Amino acid sequence: MLTFYKYLRTQVLSVCNIEEVYMTKVICLLNQKGGVGKTTISFNLAHGLAQLGLKVLVIDNDGQANLTGSFLAEGEKPKCYTSSMYRGSISNPQEVGPNIWLVAGDDDLDSVQFMPEGPDVFAQIVEKIIAENIFDYIVIDSNPQITNLTLAGIMASDYLIVPLQPSKYGLDGLRKLFLKVKEMRSTEASHASLLGFVMNKVKPTRLHRTTIQKLRKMYPQYIFETVIHELTAYEESPLDQKSIFDYEPSSRAALDMSAFVREVIRKIGSE
Secondary structure, eight states: OOOHHHHHHHHHHHHTTOOOOOSOEEEEEOOSSSSSSHHHHHHHHHHHHHTTTOOEEEEEEOTTOHHHHHHSOTTOOOSSBGGGGGGTOOOOOEEEETTEEEEBOOTTHHHHTTOTTHHHHHHHHHHHHHHTTOOSEEEEEEOSSOSHHHHHHHHHOSEEEEEEOOSTTTTTTHHHHHHHHHHHHHTTSOOOEEEEEEEEEEOSSHHHHHHHHHHHHHSTTTEEEEEEEOOHHHHHGGGGTOOHHHHSTTSHHHHHHHHHHHHHHHHHHTO
């Protein structure tokens, strides 16, 4: 007999009109600008996938470790660190919720990012994790600069999601980032493809509406239909180590994020 989560999972995949394929998908959320909401989206994306019965490994690939702090209460010690992956090893990821496991970030990442072999070693460890066929998704939260940590996330990933604020300067720096992605793909250092730009921290203003409209015209195949509005619940929920789905399940914030999770599944299924 199907569990509730398995039933829900089959229903969502059916609604998204995709066939279920048991192969781990690796998603990296990145943008070289800070403050665009990568960590908040990574946190809630992982929870949204997990609530569908999908097994999710979250890798905090940022020395600030804000994603780790969203999962673990203050004073709770992580059991497994991302920095060890750059040295060629990993212990068992830490279970931090139903269907969610964490590899924690820490300030040691600020040191390992200077190891020239680090990105290759990190990607090899991710391949070993994939080969174990435990997880349906791996979600990597990247750091906000282009460093070896960023390159490692790109090398290890199948798909890239770029959170953007629909502002005048929202696209600043992306050219440099995607020239690097293009270079890595041309040399077969990475096979990652851009899943899309997701508009985040959207306000009901004329500026944001017109900016989103322009971006949709410029990049019609790459802009997520879902927009994530600027709502305080997104900032409050991680303080209690709760996803938006548990913190305010009937809120607009939860509806936005639920739509985003479904769109991610659908877009990957159509690749």
